[in-house]
Amino acid sequence: FQNNITNRKVTSFYTKALRKIHSTDFEVHRNWLAITHSLPVSRWYHENTSEWTLDYPPLFAWFELGLSHAARHFDPDMLLVENLNYASPSTVLFQRLSVIFTDLLFIYAARECCRCVQDQKGSRDVLNRPSFVLAVLLLWNFGLLIVDHIHFQYNGFLFGFLLLSVAKHLQRQHLQGALLFSVLLNLKHIYLYVAPAYGVYLLRSYCFTQDNKDGSVSWSSFSPLRLLALGGIVASVCALSFGPFIAMGQLPQVLSRLFPFKRGLCHAYWAPNIWALYNTLDKILATLGVRLKLLQEAGLPRASMTGGLVQEFQHSVLPSVTPSITLVCTLLSILPAVASIWFRPRGARGFLRCLLLCALGSFVFGWHVHEKAILIAILPLSILAVENREDAGIFLVLTTTGHYSLFPLLFTPAELPIKVSLMLLFTIYSFTALRKLYSGRGSLLRPLESVYLLGLVGVAFACEVAFPLSPWQQKLPFLPLLATSVYCSLGVCYSFLRLYASLLRPPGKPKQP
Amino acid sequence: MQTWSLVSMCVLLGIVVRWGVSLNSYSGAGKPPMFGDYEAQRHWQEVTYNLPLQEWYSNTTENDLNYWGLDYPPLTAYHSLVCAYVAKTINPEWVDLHKSRGYESPAHKLFMRATVLVADLLIYIPAVVLYCLYLTDGSTKKKVCTVFCFLLYPGLILIDYGHFQYNGVSLGFALWGVLALGLGWDALGSLAFCLALNYKQMELYHALPFFCYLLGKSVKLGLMGRGLFLLVRIASTVLVTFALCWLPFLSDPGDAMQVVRRIFPVARGLFEDKVANAWCSLNILIKIRSILSSDSQIYISFACTLLAVLPSCVRLLMKPTFWQFKLALVRGIQLIILPLFLKDGLLVPYAVTSLAFLFFSIYLLSALEHCSEEELRLGAFHKLLFCLPKLDLFYISVSAMAGLSVVTVALVPPTHLPDLFPVLVSSTAFLHFLGTFIYFNIVQFSEPPSRKSQKKND
Numbered sequence: 001f002q003n004n005i006t007n008r009k010v011t012s013f014y015t016k017a018l019r020k021i022h023s024t025d026f027e028v029h030r031n032w033l034a035i036t037h038s039l040p041v042s043r044w045y046h047e048n049t050s051e052w053t054l055d056y057p058p059l060f061a062w063f064e065l066g067l068s069h070a071a072r073h074f075d076p077d078m079l080l081v082e083n084l085n086y087a088s089p090s091t092v093l094f095q096r097l098s099v100i101f102t103d104l105l106f107i108y109a110a111r112e113c114c115r116c117v118q119d120q121k122g123s124r125d126v127l128n129r130p131s132f133v134l135a136v137l138l139l140w141n142f143g144l145l146i147v148d149h150i151h152f153q154y155n156g157f158l159f160g161f162l163l164l165s166v167a168k169h170l171q172r173q174h175l176q177g178a179l180l181f182s183v184l185l186n187l188k189h190i191y192l193y194v195a196p197a198y199g200v201y202l203l204r205s206y207c208f209t210q211d212n213k214d215g216s217v218s219w220s221s222f223s224p225l226r227l228l229a230l231g232g233i234v235a236s237v238c239a240l241s242f243g244p245f246i247a248m249g250q251l252p253q254v255l256s257r258l259f260p261f262k263r264g265l266c267h268a269y270w271a272p273n274i275w276a277l278y279n280t281l282d283k284i285l286a287t288l289g290v291r292l293k294l295l296q297e298a299g300l301p302r303a304s305m306t307g308g309l310v311q312e313f314q315h316s317v318l319p320s321v322t323p324s325i326t327l328v329c330t331l332l333s334i335l336p337a338v339a340s341i342w343f344r345p346r347g348a349r350g351f352l353r354c355l356l357l358c359a360l361g362s363f364v365f366g367w368h369v370h371e372k373a374i375l376i377a378i379l380p381l382s383i384l385a386v387e388n389r390e391d392a393g394i395f396l397v398l399t400t401t402g403h404y405s406l407f408p409l410l411f412t413p414a415e416l417p418i419k420v421s422l423m424l425l426f427t428i429y430s431f432t433a434l435r436k437l438y439s440g441r442g443s444l445l446r447p448l449e450s451v452y453l454l455g456l457v458g459v460a461f462a463c464e465v466a467f468p469l470s471p472w473q474q475k476l477p478f479l480p481l482l483a484t485s486v487y488c489s490l491g492v493c494y495s496f497l498r499l500y501a502s503l504l505r506p507p508g509k510p511k512q513p
Numbered sequence: 514m515q516t517w518s519l520v521s522m523c524v525l526l527g528i529v530v531r532w533g534v535s536l537n538s539y540s541g542a543g544k545p546p547m548f549g550d551y552e553a554q555r556h557w558q559e560v561t562y563n564l565p566l567q568e569w570y571s572n573t574t575e576n577d578l579n580y581w582g583l584d585y586p587p588l589t590a591y592h593s594l595v596c597a598y599v600a601k602t603i604n605p606e607w608v609d610l611h612k613s614r615g616y617e618s619p620a621h622k623l624f625m626r627a628t629v630l631v632a633d634l635l636i637y638i639p640a641v642v643l644y645c646l647y648l649t650d651g652s653t654k655k656k657v658c659t660v661f662c663f664l665l666y667p668g669l670i671l672i673d674y675g676h677f678q679y680n681g682v683s684l685g686f687a688l689w690g691v692l693a694l695g696l697g698w699d700a701l702g703s704l705a706f707c708l709a710l711n712y713k714q715m716e717l718y719h720a721l722p723f724f725c726y727l728l729g730k731s732v733k734l735g736l737m738g739r740g741l742f743l744l745v746r747i748a749s750t751v752l753v754t755f756a757l758c759w760l761p762f763l764s765d766p767g768d769a770m771q772v773v774r775r776i777f778p779v780a781r782g783l784f785e786d787k788v789a790n791a792w793c794s795l796n797i798l799i800k801i802r803s804i805l806s807s808d809s810q811i812y813i814s815f816a817c818t819l820l821a822v823l824p825s826c827v828r829l830l831m832k833p834t835f836w837q838f839k840l841a842l843v844r845g846i847q848l849i850i851l852p853l854f855l856k857d858g859l860l861v862p863y864a865v866t867s868l869a870f871l872f873f874s875i876y877l878l879s880a881l882e883h884c885s886e887e888e889l890r891l892g893a894f895h896k897l898l899f900c901l902p903k904l905d906l907f908y909i910s911v912s913a914m915a916g917l918s919v920v921t922v923a924l925v926p927p928t929h930l931p932d933l934f935p936v937l938v939s940s941t942a943f944l945h946f947l948g949t950f951i952y953f954n955i956v957q958f959s960e961p962p963s964r965k966s967q968k969k970n971d
Contacts, residue, residue: 414623417532417630425525432518 025152026095027085028052029064030078036061037068037079041244045254049081055257059186059241067098099148105160110138112167113383130386133433137382138163142403142426143375146419151409155372158188159379166355166380170348174206178230182237189258190373193330193362194355200338201351202230216343265321269481271371272405272488273364274329275321280486286316326367333361340503349384353503356380360496371409374402374492385434392434393444394498397453400427401491404456407464408481416464452491459487519657520642527638527664528630535626535674545615551625551677552615553581554593555607561590562597563610566761570772575610584775587758588711592682596628629673629681637685638664644688648695683713690723699727699743700750707754714776729830 031050039047044054044061054061068079075090077083114131126132148156161184168177181198184191207230210221245254270276288294315321337357341350359376363369378399385395403423410419435444445453463480467473541549560583564575569590572578583590600607607613607621645660673681686709693702706723709716727747734740762768 414536414619418529421525421528421532425522425529428518428522428525432515 024052026087026092029095029152029154030086030091031081031084032056032061032064033068033071034079034081034083036065037071038081042248042250045245045250045257047081050084053257055260057186057189057241057258058245058254059183059237060188062241063187070094070098095152096149099152099154099156102154102157103148103160106144106156106163107139107160109160109163109167110135113138113163113170116167116170117383117386128433128436130437133437134382134386136433137385137430138379140426140429141375141379141382142422143372143378143406145422146406146410147372147375150415150418153372155375158184158191159375161187162191162194162376163379166352166383169201169351172348174202175229175233178202179233179237182234186237186241191376193366193373194358194376196334196338197341197351197355197358200342201345201354203227204342205345205347205351206230211345265326265367266369269371269408270485271363271369271373272401272485272492273366273369274489274493275326275365275369276485276489277493278318278321279315280482282315282318285318289317323367326365329365330362333365334358337361337500337503349387350503352380352384353499356384357496357499357503360492360499364493364496371402371405374398374405378402386437389438389441389444390502392438393446393449394495394502396430396434396445397449397491397498398495399430400453400456401488401495403427404460405484405488405492407460408484420460420464452494456487459483516646516653516657519653520646520660523657523661523664524638524642526661528634530665531630531633531670531674532626534670535629537675539622539625539675539677543617547580548615548617549677554677554679555616555621555625556581556614557583557590557593558597558600559608559610559613561594562601562608567765567768570768570775578775580614582775584778585713586711586776587762587772588708589679589713592632592679592712599628600624625677626674629677629679632679633673633681633685637681637688640685640688640692644692644695648692680713683709683716685709686712687716687719694723694726699730700746703727703747703750704754707751707758711755711758725827725830732830 031052032054035047071094074094075088078086078091114135117131117134119129147153161180165177165180207223207227208217208221209223210218212218265275337354341354356377363373381395384391467480539551541552568576570583597608641663645656649656649659672678686705690702690706731740731744762772
């Protein structure tokens, strides 16, 4: 494993050292460094000199404060709030180094996960062991590489917490796992999506210390002590994070920053979820309606959904979708999964599966989902993929589709060779490594899935090469994004359904070939 | 895992590293009036596209040879012409005669970098892959690791994709030549090497081993019969290749002479820019430049170069095995020139790629027990340098290089010795070169290591 760590470090250093391009996320974090360093705590969530206001929970703000003290030694000017879009070489260097440094946590978490993976007996050489394959799949994950090191975010750091917490649960150290998850929640509240999995699992499998013979809950084995311990952990972490703001009475302001529902149903580039399909259907129906003279064109709302701006908008033909509808859909989608680990707990791996389904469910049905959120599903799925054959097949579909959907994040021609090469690198590795791991028992993918993935190549070629050179580039500039969204959402929704099937299938029933 | 997947992953990684380096700044970026090698290549595209062939190498009103005049053989010029045609279709401003001097833009940088990558993909990378897969011994894993190390060699990447040059083309052609010779296709090998020579005259460093190996092989086959036939075939291949490359210039001998004058500028001194060779190092001790006249400097350097490579070539003549040939080729090692990279702002990529390369080669090659002591004949080497045990020698050299790198960056040289660090670097590099030179001489003159290599004898 040591080798892999260093490989990864070198890679991160490469990507950092060789990338001088930075994105808006870069300015976002620079702004937060400035805010937390230069302003008193009471102003943090009120400050709006820059459009990139602080919208992560307070623990992340404390983290940025810590970073800003190190930043002072690189370039103090980046810590001035007025220096909007300030990007001196030392600033870039510092920011990139901070991502690499915090990635150490991710590396440690990956190592812990690899230790939980059961290695089969037998003299396999290192490269074919499941733990090695998992290490590579986690550390060299294409999505994480481009989002963190090319684009710029601290996802490696955050996923480190998530994976470490999962690893602790797999190792039956539930209190540590709970602690890590509460810290994670207070660092980035998007992980609320998977909180139901944690809540139900811990309640069912940790607070009730025993099960009845038939697997149902044994009410008498409830341990209030454990519940108190869990509650105490969560409460203390939240107190540490939110405490000062509650004391200052700023809680409503903080919450309004954290949950800005004024943003639209979809991001500028539609994440590949069900609403992308819904929007497309709406558009098609609207166009058809106008063509068939069933609708008045003037009566339709302006087509701003595809204009690339983040606004509120209405659907033309189908009913408009509000945040509450998405919330209900999300809750409905994760209900069977959560219920399943309550009524039929399958240990830590069942919990992992439920976590995956919560993450995917909220991705598919959520409000204003960013396509980066697919990583919350992909990374934990890697753990299951190296242990279970069916999961490996689902992993290949979901990962390839999810990673391809990240392509529009890097849109300049300069980045094209890098994203294509890295994507091919990861895809070739994942296919060949997993195939080798499960060799001798037929193909991992069903024929339809293979056709779908090959179709991705066609879509990629069309969007990256053919379309920019064609005459439609001027008239319909959003078409490649639309095509990517729609095509990928098919794959994502399909993987969601297949994962559900594997969870809900009664244990012992042989799976379909 | 299957070979093709491993090899394709290595190639993809190589591409990622190359493109990543190319996103950094290039030689002479933003530095008028002369800029750097990048501007030289762009200027050659301008010259070859707009001017008739006879004027490419001559000093005319349209073509000022003082501003990056062409000084590589004709194949480079043809390559620039092809690139110029592409450039013209994308944006004519890039190759406008006179007006495009010093043209710099992000789109143009992308185009130029893309031409280097395309040339590499077409010529250098396939040669490396085929060479490592077919002409190296060992298990698949070992071969893939060799591909990996080859493709990640920092010197070439930094010079081609950072500084800006097309060394990949000439090295690629030379490697195709080696590949063909290894497979026994001597005529094709000579063809490839002639192409390499006609691309960059620096390949002359490798010409002697090629010549001696082929001559030795022909002699071995018997000068009355198959050997003579082989010799005639090779000679005619060489002549035809040269003729084809120089065809447009042969109509007027004056043109051809002008080209030769540009390619071999003996008017320049023995060393430029503190290059890592013997003369630069010797200059510290004896001020050669001031003692000898320019002409005698040339003769002495020629003589010394010949003397240095003579033993290995003689050995190759007497024992023309492919293994010996490969060893003789090692003479042409490219040395990393740190100050040059510093000038181009490539320090960080240099550090990263060197570290990575060092790490990977140490780990991979030692893990595969590539470097067992017998194979490397280090016993004999030890006897020469009995004071230093093997491991320490390696780490000393690595730490020396690392230390020099750090010092060159972090410290300011004393004012009375402004070029202290570049000179130190080139001297150290020369010492390394000398060491490896001696070592390989020892290896070449001792017995072939094992029966495995005997199979390579033809």
